[in-house]
Amino acid sequence: MINALRGMKDTLSPQSEVYQYIIETCTRIAQNYGFSLIETPILEETALFKRSVGESSDIVGKENVPITDKGGNDVCLRPEGTAGVVRAFIQQKFDKAGGTRRFFYHGPMFRYERPQKGRLRQFHQFGVESFGESDVREDATIILMLKAIFDALGIAYTLEINSLGCPACMPKYRTTLVDFLATREGLCEDCERRKLTNPIRVLDCKNEHCKTLLADAPLIVDHLCFTCKEDFGTLKTILDEFGVAYTINPKLVRGLDYYSKTAFEFVSADIGAQSAIAGGGRYDRLVEFLDGKPTPGIGFAMGIERLMDLVKMPQTSRNGYYIGALCNEALSVVFELVDTKRRESKVLTTYEAKSLKNHLKIADKNEAKFCVCIGEDELANNTIG
Ligand code: HAM
Secondary structure (H helix, E strand, C coil), X not given: CCCCCCCCCCCCCCHHHHHHHHHHHHHHHHHHCCCEECCCCXXXXXXXXXXHHHCCCHHHHCCCEEEECCCCCEEEECCCCHHHHHHHHHHXXXXXXXXXXXXXXXXEEECCCCCXXXXXXXXXXXXXXXXXXXXXXXXXXXXXXXXHHHHHHCCCCEEEEEECCCCCCHHHHHHHHHHHHCCCCCCCHHHHHHHHHCHHHHHHCCCHHHHHHCCCCCCHHHHCXXXXXXXXXXXXXXXXXXXXXXXXXXXXXXXXXXCEXXXXXXXXXXXXXXXXXXXXXXXXXXXXXXXXXXXXXXXXXXXXXXXHCCCCCXXXXXXCEEEEECCHHHHHHHHHHHHHHCCXXXXXXXXXXXXXXXXXXXXXXXXXXXXXXXXHHHHHHCCCC
């Protein structure tokens, strides 16, 4: 027997209905906020992710799913959606055209992680990316949109926010942090690597010994430039005014290298260790990192599988028809009737004549609103239509 690969799974009814409901809800809300669907390929050049998400990130450095295609190109399964959307944005020359563009997407992502509850090697994200707005109100809007989605899905969450600074303040802070790290011995292997590649990533190390060593590390929130401080202040004020509860987590650095300024994560207390249900932030330099004209950007992605256990599904009522034949002679009439009725409603059937009791059982199991059974009498009376 061949099973699905480790960390990958099939989604069937009734879970697939939950999946569909999440996508439909997110799509409706994203469209209300002016976002339109973008589809990008699942396979991209590995260089795209190295230059955006960053080689120091786990998802590119350690969890990449590489493939050499028949042309000998170094390609890989996308670990996330932002890089592909940015590539498409530049490829369409939207960076040169200017203005604001907003996209949403959903689909499978691949990270070769150690599978556990809530952590898959193939999982699905719903995400949005907004280009061309540098105003912090866009950051607030993105967070309010996520709140609207979670409220609509009946999901409880806590929100953590941080500011990661900009080219005016981050490099100076980084030097301060690197100097501090030079005084700390015994950091884990990952942190030793991050010290050289992306030092701020040491701040969210989960290793208990590292946490102790880094307890009094300098924090970016204390080293923000005037503009970053002001924008972060405005963001907090808007969230307060709109009744969005949040905590400031000065060690929230996110696992991907492209962020600047606003970074945020929505966390659920109800799904165990893998508790991040959505994350995102601003990436004002990413378009230029990928050779585009500098364009501010911000977005988020949420993990659909992590939401599936949390969603409160609306009560569904019985709907549609179940039509069955009581004798073999009625099978072709049933076939015709089913085809006609399907133009206006959901219709289920079986291509086997059964007793009334058996048909009623199937109709009930499938939650049909109406059960129509055709037998010799109906054929003789011609009462079908
Ligand atoms: P991320 O935080 O890496 O951000 O992933 C977003 C969400 O995907 C997480 O909060 C989590 O719910 C889900 N997720 C991540 N890894 C797994 C996994 N192995 N199994 C199940 N679910 C998972 C990004 O991907 C960024 N592209 C978000 C973004 C968009 N930033 C700006 N724009």
